[in-house]
Amino acid sequence: MDSKTTKILTIAVIVIVIAAALTVFFVMNNKDDKGKTSLGSGRLLVYGNADNDDYYDEADVDLIKKIADSGNWDSKKNPFADANNDGKVNQDDVAYMQNFLKGGKGKMYYIDHYGNTSYFNYPLGDRKIAVVGSSSGGYHGLIAGQMLGFYDKITAADSSLRTMDESIYPGVSKLKDIGNYNSGDIDTTVENIMTAGCSVALGGVYQPVYDAMHQIPGEYDYILLYTSAFIATGGGPDVVAKTMTMGVLLDCADEAREYVRYYDDIQSQVKKAASELKNMSYVICYNTKNAVTTHIDTVANDGSCAGDTWMIYNHLPMTDIADHSGKNYYEVDIETVLQWDPDVIFVVVSGNTAETAEEAKAVFEERAAYFSESRAYKSGMVFGSYYAVMGTVIGVSQLNLLASYLWPGSFNEEAGWDTLQKCLDDTLINHIDVRKSGYTYLYRMNAKA
Numbered sequence: 001m002d003s004k005t006t007k008i009l010t011i012a013v014i015v016i017v018i019a020a021a022l023t024v025f026f027v028m029n030n031k032d033d034k035g036k037t038s039l040g041s042g043r044l045l046v047y048g049n050a051d052n053d054d055y056y057d058e059a060d061v062d063l064i065k066k067i068a069d070s071g072n073w074d075s076k077k078n079p080f081a082d083a084n085n086d087g088k089v090n091q092d093d094v095a096y097m098q099n100f101l102k103g104g105k106g107k108m109y110y111i112d113h114y115g116n117t118s119y120f121n122y123p124l125g126d127r128k129i130a131v132v133g134s135s136s137g138g139y140h141g142l143i144a145g146q147m148l149g150f151y152d153k154i155t156a157a158d159s160s161l162r163t164m165d166e167s168i169y170p171g172v173s174k175l176k177d178i179g180n181y182n183s184g185d186i187d188t189t190v191e192n193i194m195t196a197g198c199s200v201a202l203g204g205v206y207q208p209v210y211d212a213m214h215q216i217p218g219e220y221d222y223i224l225l226y227t228s229a230f231i232a233t234g235g236g237p238d239v240v241a242k243t244m245t246m247g248v249l250l251d252c253a254d255e256a257r258e259y260v261r262y263y264d265d266i267q268s269q270v271k272k273a274a275s276e277l278k279n280m281s282y283v284i285c286y287n288t289k290n291a292v293t294t295h296i297d298t299v300a301n302d303g304s305c306a307g308d309t310w311m312i313y314n315h316l317p318m319t320d321i322a323d324h325s326g327k328n329y330y331e332v333d334i335e336t337v338l339q340w341d342p343d344v345i346f347v348v349v350s351g352n353t354a355e356t357a358e359e360a361k362a363v364f365e366e367r368a369a370y371f372s373e374s375r376a377y378k379s380g381m382v383f384g385s386y387y388a389v390m391g392t393v394i395g396v397s398q399l400n401l402l403a404s405y406l407w408p409g410s411f412n413e414e415a416g417w418d419t420l421q422k423c424l425d426d427t428l429i430n431h432i433d434v435r436k437s438g439y440t441y442l443y444r445m446n447a448k449a
Ligand SMILES: [Ca+2]
Pocket: 049, 050, 051, 052, 053, 054, 055, 056, 057, 059, 060
C-alpha cells in the first residue's frame, strides 16, 4: 500500500470516528449547561492569570499559592486563580499553572469570543493552522497570524481567502484549500482541515467547528477568538482582550503586548484630547448599495456591536444616534437616516478592499452620494473606511488620522498618517504605503487623493 492510499484510508477512518462522535455530541450537548464565567477585571482572559494583569507568569503562581493556602478565594476578584477550571482553588492549580510555564501539555482554559469558557490543547508546538471562514470574516485570522507572528504556521485556508490580495496576505493563494466554510456541513470543513494536515483552526467564530474538533481523538482545536473588534451578542471580550488571550494560547504573548502598547498609546492620546472636543453625533451606514435603503452598524441595547462601531463609539467623543433598541445590524430607509440628522455619517464598506487610493475613493464617493440630501453631506461631514481595517485589530491605527479629519484643530493629520504607517509596518509582513493604498483608505469628502 503506498503512503497516499494509507493516508486516504486513515482519513476515512478518522472521518467515520468524527461522524460517530458528532452524533453523540449533538445528542448530549445542552447549551444551557454552559455557564457564563466572569470576564474578570483584566484583559488577559486565560485561567491561571490570577492577578488579572497582562502577564501569565510566576507572579500568578505565587498568588494562586497564597489563595490556596488561605482557603479564601474571591472568585469575583480573581476568577482565573482556578487554573484547572474545576471550581476550586488549591495546590492542584499551582501545579497546573507551573506545568504550563514549563511548556508542559494540558487543557488551557480561556474566555472565548462569546464570554464562555473554552479550552485549547496547549501548546501549539509545530502544529499547523487552518484559517476558516469566508473572505468577509476569515481574514481576521490571517491578520492575527501576521501581527502575532504565527503566520508561517498557517498552511491551509478557506477557498474564498485564497483569492485575496497577495500584497496584504502574502502567499495566501498557495495555502491548501479547505473549501468554502458552510455552517450546514461542519463535517466536511473538519475533514478538509484534517486532510490538509492541520490540527488547529481559527478565523471566524464557529462554535460547531470548535465542538467538532474537540470530539476528534487527540489534540485538535478550534480557537474561539475572533480578532475582529466585534462584541458578541450577550457580551464577550473586546479585541484587545481577545488578542492578549490568543497571545498566551499560541505562545506569542510578547507580540500581543506590543499591539496593546499601541492600543494604549493611541487610546490615551485620543482620550486626552477628547475632553476638550465638541461631541458629535453620528450614524454608521454599512455597505450602502442604493439611494433608498442602507444597513446600519450600531450598538444594540445588549452591548453587542460590529467592530467598526466598537472602534468609533469606544474611543472618539461621538454619540451614536441610530436606534439601539433592536439588533446591532439592520436595514433602514435612507430617509430614516436623514431624519436622525447626524452631524457625521460614516460609510463603511465590507472586507473586499480596493488596490489603490484612487479606486477606493471612487467606491466611497459613490456610497457617500446616496446621502447627498443629508446635513452631514452638505457640510462635508461624510467619512468612510473599509471594515477590513476599521473593524479589526488594526482599526485602532486609523483613529488618530480619523480624529484629525473630524477635529482638524486638535489633531495633526501628518502625525495621524505616521501612526497608521508605523502600525501597519509593525503588523503586516509586506510594506504598504498607507497614503497610496486602497486598503487603508480613509475617506473624507473633497479629499485630493
Ligand atoms: Ca498575571
